[in-house]
Amino acid sequence: MSFESWQVWAVLSAVFAALTAIFAKIGVENINSDLATFIRTVVVLFSFLVLLLATGQFAQSGPISGRTWTFLILSGLGTGASWLCYFRALKLGPASLVAPVDKLSVVLVAIFGVLVLGERPSPAGWLGIAMIGAGAALIASGT
Template structure:
């Protein structure tokens, strides 16, 4: 199977997996009233410990060497900021709506991949991303209420994640996915710790440190770190296999899982128009998949 096609499959798998992280964050913020900054800190702290144990067990201390320490720490800080924005958003709005706003990100990613990575982004790929974004607008059903200050938080997450994925593509050649995730976890932990300290000084409720009051929450905090580690390892691997512009539309599959989780866990039942948007989103990813496979087969025939 060609690398591009394998990359797309890995990306879809990651996008079906990562919404569990968002759902747990929403549950902790709404049911146990944990501050979003505490949730973000715990997510990265557990990720750092988990990847550290795996690396030391597999390769020893030498396994921690990296060719891009600063870059990987910046990746983590970006994810820390993005996670904080998103966990704060889902505290106040439905999970599927927050992810729908976030999905301006594949369009940003496709544009950045052309300008920064100099990837060849044809009109068909760009059209597929735009069509997928139209699907997200149908899902979210924009209103003045939703596009208040809270709706800006997922947009902040989108910007952070787009740059993070570009850096995955840039640095993924030199370092292993596990090493990249370890240092991203360290960067995210450090950033979240700074936010917690600022929150204590400023007295901002969402930025302060808090402890779970429900026993289940302790296990969910640990689960978040594990899910984040596995999910983002898949994302890093996908970007090692395929160009960012090829993978961008497949991020829309995350909203499919988010809607299902919202229905099952939070009783947020999608309207018919939202289902229409989901089908459009999925269709854009399927089109890019079929298009890329067709191009690969044509290249083999001509070779």
């Protein structure tokens, strides 16, 4: 297993995202979902602070451009909005349904990637994206 491979990191991301759904569903059981999201955010912030300090990566080698700041801020706002919605959905519904519907983000990333970034998925890639969408729709309709 090579930690230089994007595939390894993507699979690890999926594993941790799955664990996140299960842990969050249990954690949000007896508290407000917005408070749960805040607690999660503080944990993530603290964890990254420790990681960056421990590895000496907190220093930036040069100035950070305004464009970079703008898009990182927008990304952070998107993440926050996503987390708020996700925790609210977990509070109201079963994790086994919420998580697959949340993965419609894969379909949206493909569409936005084409429209905004000029990416071009292969025909097989589009088939896989369509299957993810169809799977999420099938799961959601079975409620």
